[in-house]
Amino acid sequence: MSGSNTREGGSAVKRPQGFGLPPQETGNPRAKPGGHKSVVPPPQDTAELSHQDDALLTGRKGRRAARGIRFAVASTKPERETESDSEVVDSSPDDRRERRALLALERERRQYERQEIRRFTTFQRRRRRMWALGLGSVTVVVIAVWAIAYSPLFALRTIRVEGTHTLPSAQVEAAFVPLRGTPLPLVTDEKIQKVLANFKPIETYSIEALPPHTLVIRVVERTAVGVFAHSGGGFELVDAAGVVIDTPAAQPAGQPLITVPDGASGSGFRTAAAVIRSLPSSLRSMLAGVSASTSNNVILQLASGEKIVWGDVSEPVLKAQVLDSLLRAAPPGSVSVYDVSSPLSPVTG
Numbered sequence: 001m002s003g004s005n006t007r008e009g010g011s012a013v014k015r016p017q018g019f020g021l022p023p024q025e026t027g028n029p030r031a032k033p034g035g036h037k038s039v040v041p042p043p044q045d046t047a048e049l050s051h052q053d054d055a056l057l058t059g060r061k062g063r064r065a066a067r068g069i070r071f072a073v074a075s076t077k078p079e080r081e082t083e084s085d086s087e088v089v090d091s092s093p094d095d096r097r098e099r100r101a102l103l104a105l106e107r108e109r110r111q112y113e114r115q116e117i118r119r120f121t122t123f124q125r126r127r128r129r130m131w132a133l134g135l136g137s138v139t140v141v142v143i144a145v146w147a148i149a150y151s152p153l154f155a156l157r158t159i160r161v162e163g164t165h166t167l168p169s170a171q172v173e174a175a176f177v178p179l180r181g182t183p184l185p186l187v188t189d190e191k192i193q194k195v196l197a198n199f200k201p202i203e204t205y206s207i208e209a210l211p212p213h214t215l216v217i218r219v220v221e222r223t224a225v226g227v228f229a230h231s232g233g234g235f236e237l238v239d240a241a242g243v244v245i246d247t248p249a250a251q252p253a254g255q256p257l258i259t260v261p262d263g264a265s266g267s268g269f270r271t272a273a274a275v276i277r278s279l280p281s282s283l284r285s286m287l288a289g290v291s292a293s294t295s296n297n298v299i300l301q302l303a304s305g306e307k308i309v310w311g312d313v314s315e316p317v318l319k320a321q322v323l324d325s326l327l328r329a330a331p332p333g334s335v336s337v338y339d340v341s342s343p344l345s346p347v348t349g
Helices: 044-051 058-074 093-150 170-176 188-198 267-277 315-330
Strands: 006-008 009-015 158-160 202-210 215-221 224-231 237-238 245-246 257-258 288-294 299-300 307-311 337-339
Touching: 093 288, 158 170, 158 315, 188 202, 215 299, 257 267, 267 288, 267 299, 307 315, 315 337
Parallel strands: 158 215, 224 257, 257 288, 307 337
Antiparallel strands: 006 009, 202 215, 224 237, 237 245, 288 299, 299 307
């Protein structure tokens, strides 16, 4: 455009001044990644725009000029950057290989994660199954034990006592009548012991349950070694431990009268009881009494009145054999004393 005035159609039109071409971009239109274009708009001559002739806007040529002015003003606005202008498409072979390698690694990572998730899930399912199986088994066992322990199908109905000699078994069985109807697994040792404690002749016992309704009680009775004469009259039948088995009014046959200074708690009684237990039954049945002033001076009294000097508890088998020979060689009534305290040198007199 020129700055001179032109006359057209008899009207004077003044061309706008101060508007040049839109500014050109400098430098490479494609910046590296992270770079931006630098667009610097030229300064606008606003004073010149404000002094345009009113005639410019009235005529046909004026409207065209106005449109040119608007285009020139619009062309001076900064252009918007687009993402495609600022991005750099690097399509070199090395970059493509790197991207492929990264994608492959990403696929491997995802595959590994999926495998780990599947493995962990399988382990969790297996563990849950094991827990469920264990809890189910425990539940079944608990229910079964409860059913056995409390079910009337296993109630105690028959009680059988074995091993009694001095005690009538029927008497012992009758003592267990209150336990009938109790579930067999609930008949405990404590309950049985509480019943048997009332029978002094019983030393030990064992039990055997025979489901569904039978209980067998096997007892071992105490072995009496003799009697103590009671100060108030009567006797006390005792075993080797000094436990009173019975209190008969008269001396039982075959049970010698024990005479010791300290009673059942002294060493004399223990020595006398040990000697009595070591005697053969044939000799023991002949005894009427046993005395032990000390643990080394045990004297046996035969029912026929003869005395046997036994000594201490040593060599009981040999002493019994020697005494048996002496009794055959010198029957009771022919001598009054048999001394076997030294079994290798026995003496009669």
